[in-house]
Amino acid sequence: MRTLRTVAELREALTPERRAGRTIAFVPTMGAFHEGHLSLMRAARQRADVVVVSLFVNPAQFNPDEDLSAYPRDEEGDARQAEAQGVDILFAPTTSEVYPTGSPTTEVRVHGLTEPLEGVSRGPAHFHGVTTVVAKLFNMVRPDVAFFGAKDAQQAAVVRAMVRDLDFGIEIGTLPTVRERDGLAMSSRNAYLRGADRENAIALRKALDAAEAAVRDGERDPATVARSARDAMRPYSVEPEYLALVEPTTFAPLAAIDGDVLVAVAARVGPARLIDNTLIRKNGRH
Amino acid sequence: MRTLRTVAELREALTPERRAGRTIAFVPTMGAFHEGHLSLMRAARQRADVVVVSLFVNPAQFNPDEDLSAYPRDEEGDARQAEAQGVDILFAPTTSEVYPTGSPTTEVRVHGLTEPLEGVSRGPAHFHGVTTVVAKLFNMVRPDVAFFGAKDAQQAAVVRAMVRDLDFGIEIGTLPTVRERDGLAMSSRNAYLRGADRENAIALRKALDAAEAAVRDGERDPATVARSARDAMRPYSVEPEYLALVEPTTFAPLAAIDGDVLVAVAARVGPARLIDNTLIRKNGRH
Numbered sequence: 001m002r003t004l005r006t007v008a009e010l011r012e013a014l015t016p017e018r019r020a021g022r023t024i025a026f027v028p029t030m031g032a033f034h035e036g037h038l039s040l041m042r043a044a045r046q047r048a049d050v051v052v053v054s055l056f057v058n059p060a061q062f063n064p065d066e067d068l069s070a071y072p073r074d075e076e077g078d079a080r081q082a083e084a085q086g087v088d089i090l091f092a093p094t095t096s097e098v099y100p101t102g103s104p105t106t107e108v109r110v111h112g113l114t115e116p117l118e119g120v121s122r123g124p125a126h127f128h129g130v131t132t133v134v135a136k137l138f139n140m141v142r143p144d145v146a147f148f149g150a151k152d153a154q155q156a157a158v159v160r161a162m163v164r165d166l167d168f169g170i171e172i173g174t175l176p177t178v179r180e181r182d183g184l185a186m187s188s189r190n191a192y193l194r195g196a197d198r199e200n201a202i203a204l205r206k207a208l209d210a211a212e213a214a215v216r217d218g219e220r221d222p223a224t225v226a227r228s229a230r231d232a233m234r235p236y237s238v239e240p241e242y243l244a245l246v247e248p249t250t251f252a253p254l255a256a257i258d259g260d261v262l263v264a265v266a267a268r269v270g271p272a273r274l275i276d277n278t279l280i281r282k283n284g285r286h
Numbered sequence: 287m288r289t290l291r292t293v294a295e296l297r298e299a300l301t302p303e304r305r306a307g308r309t310i311a312f313v314p315t316m317g318a319f320h321e322g323h324l325s326l327m328r329a330a331r332q333r334a335d336v337v338v339v340s341l342f343v344n345p346a347q348f349n350p351d352e353d354l355s356a357y358p359r360d361e362e363g364d365a366r367q368a369e370a371q372g373v374d375i376l377f378a379p380t381t382s383e384v385y386p387t388g389s390p391t392t393e394v395r396v397h398g399l400t401e402p403l404e405g406v407s408r409g410p411a412h413f414h415g416v417t418t419v420v421a422k423l424f425n426m427v428r429p430d431v432a433f434f435g436a437k438d439a440q441q442a443a444v445v446r447a448m449v450r451d452l453d454f455g456i457e458i459g460t461l462p463t464v465r466e467r468d469g470l471a472m473s474s475r476n477a478y479l480r481g482a483d484r485e486n487a488i489a490l491r492k493a494l495d496a497a498e499a500a501v502r503d504g505e506r507d508p509a510t511v512a513r514s515a516r517d518a519m520r521p522y523s524v525e526p527e528y529l530a531l532v533e534p535t536t537f538a539p540l541a542a543i544d545g546d547v548l549v550a551v552a553a554r555v556g557p558a559r560l561i562d563n564t565l566i567r568k569n570g571r572h
Contacts, residue, residue: 007453019307106396106417106451113391131392132452139453142428165392166418167293167425 001083003090007140010091014050014141022049026143028134031055032072032188033081036178040147041085043175052141053082055092060104061129063122067273072191091141098136108135110161116251117264118154118275121241130155131162138168146170151177151185153262153277154251177276179205185276197270203236204265204276207243211263215280220257229263241266241273248279258282287369289376293426296377300336300427308335312429314420317341318358318474319367322464326433327371329461338427339368341378346390347415349408353559358477377427384422394421396447402537403550404440404561407527416441417448424454432456437463437471439548439563440537463562465491471562483556489522490551490562493529497549501566506543515549527552527559534565544568 004010014024025048027040044051055078062068075092082090107128114127138146148156156174163170178186183205184198193201210232214225222245229243245254248262264277290296300310311334313326330337341364348354361378368376393414400413424432434442442460449456464472469491470484479487496518500511508531515529531540534548550563 011455019305021305101451104451105398106394106448108392108394108421108452110392135394136451136453139455162392165387165390165422166394167422169297169425 001079001087001090003079003092005093006097007093010052010089010140013089014052017050018142023145024048024050024052024141024143026137026141026146027051027053027087028137028146028148029053029055030057030071030188031078032074032191033078034178034186034188034190036149036151036175036186038081038085039175039178040149041082041087043147043173044145045086047145047173048143050089051085051087052089052091052143053087054137054141055090056098056133056137058098058129058133059095060099060133061126063125066122067189067192070192072188098133104132106132108132108162108166110158110165113154113158113161113251116246116253117242117244118266121266127155127158131158134159135162135166135168138163138170143170145173147173147175149177150174150279151187151276153248153264153279157249157251183209185274187272187274189272189274192272193270197272200236200238201269201272201274203233203238203269204240204267204274206232206236207240207265208263208276208278211245212278212280215257215261222254222257222261225257225263229265233267238267238269241268287365287373287376289365289378291379292383293379296338296375296426299375300338303336304428309431310334310336310338310427310429312423312427312432313337313339313373314423314432314434315339315341316343316357316474317364318360318477319364320464320472320474320476322435322437322461322472324367324371325461325464326435327368327373329433329459330431331372333431333459334429336375337371337373338375338377338429339373340423340427341376342384342419342423344384344415344419345381346385346419347412349411352408353475353478356478358474384419390418392418394418394448394452396444396451399440399444399447399537402440402532402539403528403530404552407552413441413444417444420445421448421452421454424449424456429456431459433459433461435463436460436565437473437562439534439550439565443535443537469495471560473560475558475560478558479556483558486522486524487555487558487560489519489524489555490526490553490560492518492522493526493551494549494562494564497531498564498566501543501547508540508543508547511543511549515551519553524553524555527554 025044108131109128160172207229211229214228243265248260261280266275311330394417395414446458493515497515500514529551534546545568547566552561
């Protein structure tokens with residue numbers, strides 16, 4: 001595995017691969033790898049001839065109140081793990097390599113999809129920061145396929161919309177959320193959890209379980225399902241920032257449950273802001 | 287020359303060329319070709335192995351009060367002229383091929399540069415419409431180089447900013463404005479000019495000439511230069527929408543003339559809204 005720092009090096013490495021007709025798979029990350037990231041890398045390894053992983057903590061997607069400076073960083077450990085998954089290129093640029101002119105003067109904005117849930121909690125600039133950096137990385141790497149985790153369901157939907165609307169011609173693969181033994185969704189931000197916070201963090205998964213159980217029992221009213229889900233969080237003293245049942249591709253709120261439904265939840269648990277979601281399919285499969 | 291209508295056909299045609307290491311030059315147009323467009327096609331022909339010209343009247347860059355429905359269209363004549371310049375592929379998609387979901391839900395926005403001059407006159411949405419469709423076309427064609435005309439100086443600067451900020455890795459060539467014998471900048475919108483309007487349209491060029499003369503004579507105050515330029519339009523009864531001296535890459539207004547300066551003018555002449563500009567270099571070259 002090679003670690004590259006500049007766009008020029010990256011292009012120099014990838015152009016001959018592309019010319020030779022080799023396919024390129026890409027996994028954009030902010031580092032602090034856990035099993036979720038590794039599953040994306042393995043899928044990329046299976047799918048393409050060349051696997052590129054980017055490691056860049058993107059300032060443009062953090063709002064001023066968020067944890068940019070505290071965000072966990074361990075490039076050495078990350079590089080070891082990426083190499084073990086068979087990654088060919090780890091692209092780890094500096095902030096000034098990605099934004100040489102300072103804050104970006106060109107933005108990619110997806111409308112609609114970016115407005116509810118995380119768009120409310122983190123502000124509209126969050127997803128604009130995500131789509132802008134992903135567009136940049138896509139242009140740097142020019143992959144055939146890119147992989148995203150289902151844990152960030154709204155982010156994956158926003159990236160899909162961008163790829164479709166701007167004709168990137170890149171296939172987007174979404175892989176299932178990887179969970180700890182007790183069901184907590186793996187997240188780099190779980191590193192912030194200690195003691196009771198770690199135990200209470202399971203509240204998000206419990207809320208999703210309760211929502212699923214209610215829907216399986218035949219409940220068709222989203223507000224009633226949401227109430228059951230919120231109730232399931234109470235024993236852990238965790239209050240959701242949002243807990244919503246939405247249409248899984250548009251993220252529009254549901255008036256009634258009569259098709260696939262995505263249940264999404266966000267909550268602050270101690271110092272960590274966590275998100276999780278589950279897709280409940282009409283036909284019963286996950 | 288082949289005329290292609292769909293993104294899929296275009297990709298199918300270009301992928302083997304790219305694989306074979308052949309370079310691709312691209313000229314995005316709204317059709318109604320004049321000598322200005324043809325000069326871009328010839329530059330593309332000289333520069334690359336494969337020349338792609340797009341012909342698409344982009345609704346997203348017209349505001350509701352503008353001339354979208356009246357915009358001159360002559361695909362048959364355009365195709366003949368493109369073929370005569372040695373163009374390989376004319377990409378002429380329908381509106382629904384470019385915007386299959388209706389109006390674009392993903393936008394590319396360049397900040398700053400898009401705000402003055404045309405950004406004031408045509409509204410901020412104009413350039414967002416331009417950058418969004420150019421980003422889409424760039425992703426469809428994936429050219430090595432793309433050519434734009436200097437007549438639309440602000441548009442060329444905005445596209446350069448987008449390419450730099452989003453790391454498109456595409457070289458942008460800008461070619462000089464081609465003019466009629468009397469100095470009128472060639473434009474598809476000149477087709478709207480009849481009789482006295484056609485004669486008065488030269489007012490824009492006269493304004494630029496007057497500005498150049500004033501700067502050559504040593505005038506260093508932008509307001510004084512602008513006044514001379516406006517005075518030169520008066521005999522033609524043409525009132526500028528704007529007439530501005532700006533820094534040529536940032537389009538920031540100038541407090542004093544001490545380097546290169548771009549003089550840009552827009553005016554309505556009868557039914558046509560016309561623009562023109564001239565770059566006055568400090569060292570005297572054009």
